[in-house]
Amino acid sequence: MxxxxxxxxxxxxxxxxxxxxxxxxxxxxxxxxxxxxxxxxxxxxxxxxxxxxxxxxxxxxxxxxxxxxxxxxxxxxxxxxxxxxxxxxxxxxxxxxxxxxxxxxxxxxxxxxxxxxxxxxxxxxxxxxxxxxxxxxxxxxxxxxxxxxxxxxxxxxxxxxxxxxxxxxxxxxxxxxxxxxxxxxxxxxxxxxxxxxxxxxxxxxxxxxxxxxxxxxxxxxxxxxxxxxxPRIFHTIGRVMVKEGIDFSFIPNEAPITFIHDVVRYNFFPLDRGTPIALMKTNESPLYVIDEFNNDITEQFLEVRDHQLCLKRSIVPAMFTDNPSIIRGDCFGYFMEPYHF
Ligand SMILES: [Zn+2]
Missing domain, CATH: 3.40.630.10 (Zn peptidases)
Structure with a gap:
């Protein structure tokens, strides 16, 4: 090149x-x-x-x-x-x-x-x-x-x-x-x-x-x-990343990890605690969440329950995408919360 x-x-x-x-x-x-x-x-x-x-x-x-x-x-x-x-x-x-x-x-x-x-x-x-x-x-x-x-x-x-x-x-x-x-x-x-x-x-x-x-x-x-x-002002609290080498899909049974496709439709809408993000064949989270200082804060946001990756607290998603090259090259999306004056 x-x-x-x-x-x-x-x-x-x-x-x-x-x-x-x-x-x-x-x-x-x-x-x-x-x-x-x-x-x-x-x-x-x-x-x-x-x-x-x-x-x-x-x-x-x-x-x-x-x-x-x-x-x-x-x-x-x-x-x-x-x-x-x-x-x-x-x-x-x-x-x-x-x-x-x-x-x-x-x-x-x-x-x-x-x-x-x-x-x-x-x-x-x-x-x-x-x-x-x-x-x-x-x-x-x-x-x-x-x-x-x-x-x-x-x-x-x-x-x-x-x-x-x-x-x-x-x-x-x-x-x-x-x-x-x-x-x-x-x-x-x-x-x-x-x-x-x-x-x-x-x-x-x-x-x-x-x-x-x-x-x-x-x-x-x-x-x-x-x-x-x-104004509706949101504050980013975490950047959601896919772990390296993870094989995922948005179509059921195509890969060990299936992300719930609707997640890309919920951008800027509040999601409750317990909402599933992915269905998995293993019990290891395919995602991790980092804060602005690159600290791993996954524990606050995600938990694995019966082969489902679920939200551990309510959040507002933003910029979630189903484009694999962006997911791998940049991130899956962001977790936000409303900013209150
Ligand atoms: Zn851009």
């Missing part, structure tokens, strides 16, 4: 021609390298939009196309800096290439070529009046549109609340783009449903356009003081 070495970061001023004519997999015909596009608005205050950190999460690609069309007609109030991340993975239609790190795990300290690229992009943002950061993603399970924030502060809640009243507070992994950017601006990761979800594309575009135009973030006003509708 081609050894990439250091990544080149292209910085271009204005959208290049031809963007509206390409599909995600031909992105390198216009953007051969990771690219930062800068668009001056009426003020230098800048909204940073991060796209395609995961190559197969194409909502952000279509948002970029919609922004290009719109900005050819109207100059937004704020300036735009749009980062196009993993063009190599986008070309291949995958989250990231096998010889590369995940581009949303490279934003803290590190010494790989991908970390050097992220450092350049971060340094650019820190020195260019970036006040808002929006990182656009998809997920694979059935989830509502929601925003992820890492600070329970009013500007963060207001920003995320303008996208959706459902939000997740997360503090790890601390190598993700929106956590690192939260150190110098108001930052959100928006999860726009599954790839191809048209509501997700339209909502994400309208959200970015509103923030570019300083539209008041009034969907949820001052939720901390309970003056109006409260």
């Amino acid at each position: 081609e050894n990439i070495g250091e990544y080149q970061l292209d910085i271009v001023h204005g959208f290049p021609e031809g963007i509206s004519k390409i599909e995600p997999q031909s992105i390198r015909s216009i953007f051969p390298n990771p690219t930062l596009i800068t668009i001056p608005g009426q003020s230098p205050e800048t909204v940073f939009v991060s796209t395609l950190l995961h190559g197969n999460e194409t909502t952000s690609f279509y948002v970029m196309q919609l922004l290009e069309q719109k900005i050819r007609q109207v100059t937004p109030k704020r300036s735009l800096a749009l980062f196009i991340g993993n063009v190599f993975a986008t070309e291949k239609g995958v989250r990231f290439l096998p010889n590369e790190p995940d581009f949303n795990r490279i934003w803290n300290e590190g010494d790989t070529p991908a970390h050097h690229l992220a450092k350049k992009v971060t340094s650019w943002a820190e020195s260019h009046s970036v006040t808002y950061n929006i990182d656009i993603h998809n997920n694979t399970g059935i989830n509502p549109l929601y925003g992820c924030i890492c600070k329970l502060e009013k500007p963060f809640i207001d920003l995320a609340g303008h996208f959706s009243d459902t939000m997740v507070l997360f503090e790890n992994p601390n190598s993700v783009q929106s956590i690192v950017f939260s150190k110098f601006c108001t930052s959100v990761t928006i999860e726009c449903g599954q790839v191809g979800n048209q509501d997700g594309i339209r909502s994400a575009f309208e959200f970015v356009w509103d923030i570019l135009n300083d539209v008041p973030q009034s969907t949820l006003r001052d939720p901390i003081n309970h003056t109006t509708k409260e």
